[in-house]
Amino acid sequence: IGMYNFLRYYLARCYAVFGGIVFGFSGIVLVRMVEGLSVGHTLIWLPYALWAIEGFLKEKKIRYLVLLTGAMVLSVLAGWFQFAFYLIFYSALYALWEVVVNRKKQLALNLLVFIPFGLVPLLTLFHILPAIDTLLVSPRSDVSLIDLQKHLLPLSHIFTLFYSDYWGNPATLSFFGRSEYKESIIFIGVIPTLLAFFSFIHLIKHKVVIFFVLSAITAFLLGTENIVSREFIQLGIPLVSSFLPDRTMYLVSVSLSILSAFGLRAFIDEKKGRNIFT
Numbered sequence: 698i699g700m701y702n703f704l705r706y707y708l709a710r711c712y713a714v715f716g717g718i719v720f721g722f723s724g725i726v727l728v729r730m731v732e733g734l735s736v737g738h739t740l741i742w743l744p745y746a747l748w749a750i751e752g753f754l755k756e757k758k759i760r761y762l763v764l765l766t767g768a769m770v771l772s773v774l775a776g777w778f779q780f781a782f783y784l785i786f787y788s789a790l791y792a793l794w795e796v797v798v799n800r801k802k803q804l805a806l807n808l809l810v811f812i813p814f815g816l817v818p819l820l821t822l823f824h825i826l827p828a829i830d831t832l833l834v835s836p837r838s839d840v841s842l843i844d845l846q847k848h849l850l851p852l853s854h855i856f857t858l859f860y861s862d863y864w865g866n867p868a869t870l871s872f873f874g875r876s877e878y879k880e881s882i883i884f885i886g887v888i889p890t891l892l893a894f895f896s897f898i899h900l901i902k903h904k905v906v907i908f909f910v911l912s913a914i915t916a917f918l919l920g921t922e923n924i925v926s927r928e929f930i931q932l933g934i935p936l937v938s939s940f941l942p943d944r945t946m947y948l949v950s951v952s953l954s955i956l957s958a959f960g961l962r963a964f965i966d967e968k969k970g971r972n973i974f975t
Contacts, residue, residue: 716958
């Protein structure tokens with residue numbers, strides 16, 4: 698529902714329905730709703746945050762600021778901080794992109810969209826303070842670089858976009874990939890993935906497509922074994938550097954789900970105009 702309402706600002710109803718279904722039944726949502734319900738509850742609020750940001754910037758209604766605040770608060774209170782952090786950071790980047798790149802008028806009014814990002818820590822302080830106390834006495838703060846690098850996936854992990862069980866599956870006790878199956882899932886379906894790549898046709902027409910393409914590429918690079926991810930881990934950023942790096946695949950899945958809806962429209966529009974190789 699959240700993804701549908703977000704996509705409706707850019708696409709017709711049929712494409713928005715498609716994007717919503719792709720996200721709702723994507724690998725990350727299905728696996729995380731089974732493997733740790735609190736994780737699934739944490740990550741499903743991202744489309745609502747994107748919907749709220751786009752709604753406020755287009756309609757300038759206070760209810761969208763309330764929706765944005767509520768989505769982030771519910772994500773934080775769901776209890777899985779790393780995914781909540783990704784949700785808030787990703788939403789902030791999207792808001793910044795939209796304000797700077799796509800909207801030059803009413804800048805002062807558009808900046809109000811960042812108010813919820815300041816409210817969320819205050820509204821969840823009763824939850825955050827005990828969490829920080831727990832963190833300070835937990836082994837999480839002493840995670841070594843070697844431990845983190847074990848959760849950097851090989852670049853060949855991109856094959857799982859088309860075959861989710863490329864490295865096996867824990868349900869049949871056959872998983873032999875690096876890290877864990879639940880941490881590395883990026884599968885959204887073969888057809889949606891192909892359509893996501895097809896969305897590149899809209900790169901010039903829709904600047905928002907550029908944002909999600911860059912997001913998917915960046916998140917994938919940060920979660921796989923390469924010079925970019927290794928250098929990022931070695932920066933030693935407090936708290937962030939202790940995150941399991943392959944969990945950035947969550948943002949890859951979200952970005953690809955959105956791009957698949959744009960790709961479906963691009964595919965249909967191109968078919969109307971000329972023959973294409975499929």
